[in-house]
Amino acid sequence: MSLQPIFDRYLPPLEQALRDATRTARPELEGHYGMMHYHLGWVDETFAPEAGNSGKRLRPLLCLLVAEAAGSPMERAMPAAVALELLHNFSLVHDDIEDNSATRRGRPTVWKVWGIPQAINVGDGLFALTQLALGRLSDQGVPPARTLEAIRAFNAACVALTEGQFLDMRFEARVDVTLKEYLRMIQGKTAALIGAACRLGALIAGAPPEAVAHYARFGEHLGMAFQIQDDWLGVWGEEAVTGKPVGDDIRERKKNYPVVYALDRLASAGDRRLVALYQRASLDETTTQTILGVLAEVDADARTLEAAGAYLEQAMAALAATGIENQAQTWLAGLARALASRRA
């Protein structure tokens, strides 16, 4: 299925709404909002317009598609779509500092260009704007009590996101992370917000509680599949696709699915080779290659793709359980399959 009709229909109004939500009338604040625009892919470092890589806009697309599938006009869900995308970008701006990442989407990260203090504050500004955006749901005719329910679901995901991020950072220093711990971590770091995107779309459409639950589960499982796939790309993905050299996430000691799978598998066989490799002070090129060799021995590549595939099938089952059939629903299914199987 081509995703182009989805992008053609949803991205132009979404980009417009994102621009409206990050505008200022005060000239002295143009630098603050300009840094957000840079991160969002609209301007260069001098704030001159540029058609940069804006990322996938996955979360708002899911929210808008679910809203339409469940019977709402797209516009009604737009404040939530904006909030979801701004929240995702807030987390990226802060992640880039936390992970010491110098580039994102082929360009220097915000902290690399403007320094850590301003980058922290730009992320905070994006976070604050998510909340103002969400409050506009009631201007779109969503009843106040339902708007509050949507706000609560969104903010529960925000809390889960920071909890997942805490665990992710803690795991970097550990060599005994279990698959169960890893799955709880990505549940917070990734799946909670993608689940919230779908939950909000259904809530805003006024879907019955069971349908809301099915869509939320669809999003959560899709989020798990997406993150595991992303972990795979971080190890074996080609630089042209990921923007990062092969093996990059290994060098950065990320406890991603393949590494945790291999640690778990080897630990149960009493094999401490991988633990010993990770205990070295620095992971040089030779060590990284040795680690990749150990991952190959335990088939971590195939096992990772299998795990992503299993979550995708659970997501598709939850989507089917809604019993809804229409164009937006077909697009949702196509988008989910495309996302969870991207390799190149």
Place this chain on the structure above:
Amino acid sequence: MSLQPIFDRYLPPLEQALRDATRTARPELEGHYGMMHYHLGWVDETFAPEAGNSGKRLRPLLCLLVAEAAGSPMERAMPAAVALELLHNFSLVHDDIEDNSATRRGRPTVWKVWGIPQAINVGDGLFALTQLALGRLSDQGVPPARTLEAIRAFNAACVALTEGQFLDMRFEARVDVTLKEYLRMIQGKTAALIGAACRLGALIAGAPPEAVAHYARFGEHLGMAFQIQDDWLGVWGEEAVTGKPVGDDIRERKKNYPVVYALDRLASAGDRRLVALYQRASLDETTTQTILGVLAEVDADARTLEAAGAYLEQAMAALAATGIENQAQTWLAGLARALASRRA
């Protein structure tokens, strides 16, 4: 007026509500919430209980006092009081990184103990919790539409806070900041949230729009007075009171009220001495003393206290304009006078 009766009445339930809002049932997340508890003054670096300095709890006290003055039970405003205090602490955790501050309230800052990446995320976690707390207003019987109005006011203040912080950081590199620019900066950085604290208290009590506006103006002017007073303390306050050596904010190139006043005043006389001093690469002890001497020449000390006093009088006038007379209102007036005139 002794403030002790205020503390006795409001602080115990507030502290309990703050603890309830930052609790986790998941053992693996205790480190995340433990860092928040450390910052809030309840535990030491090993997460063992400690009676630390928790700060003044100014914003939640104002919110609770206004709510009671305007006729609401204290409990109804408690979710907003919690949100206000958590938001203030979120901003402190991030400010300490942005300002490279190693100590706060006599203890190492969060980033100093656990590193910048975790500290950024702890701040983000506090921010996310503010929003969950606010959503609980409707559980306290505040009608959904009014809850949404309170959320909107709170989040407008959050956006203003990040805008003010942007300007504050930008000003450090400038020597031509005007008093007008400075006042707009502290309006965002400090007064917006203190204004929101009072606005929320009145909104939650269901006060009529004019009363809400009077209380909000009271808070905003009090916030201006408070920040200018704080600027004074940052230059001339004794170390025992401020926790920082005399002249500390001068060394850090803060464009605070006395410095901006002096720059403004000297600029209109064509005197570039202060500009030249600030253009030096580093502000050593001698330079700092020279700057303090120039501030004395233009009476920056007295002018700063006068400015704070003028804002305080505007705040008191707005408070009186509500026409309300009761115990909570009397306490509000006493708290405001005490805050805006603290010198020791």
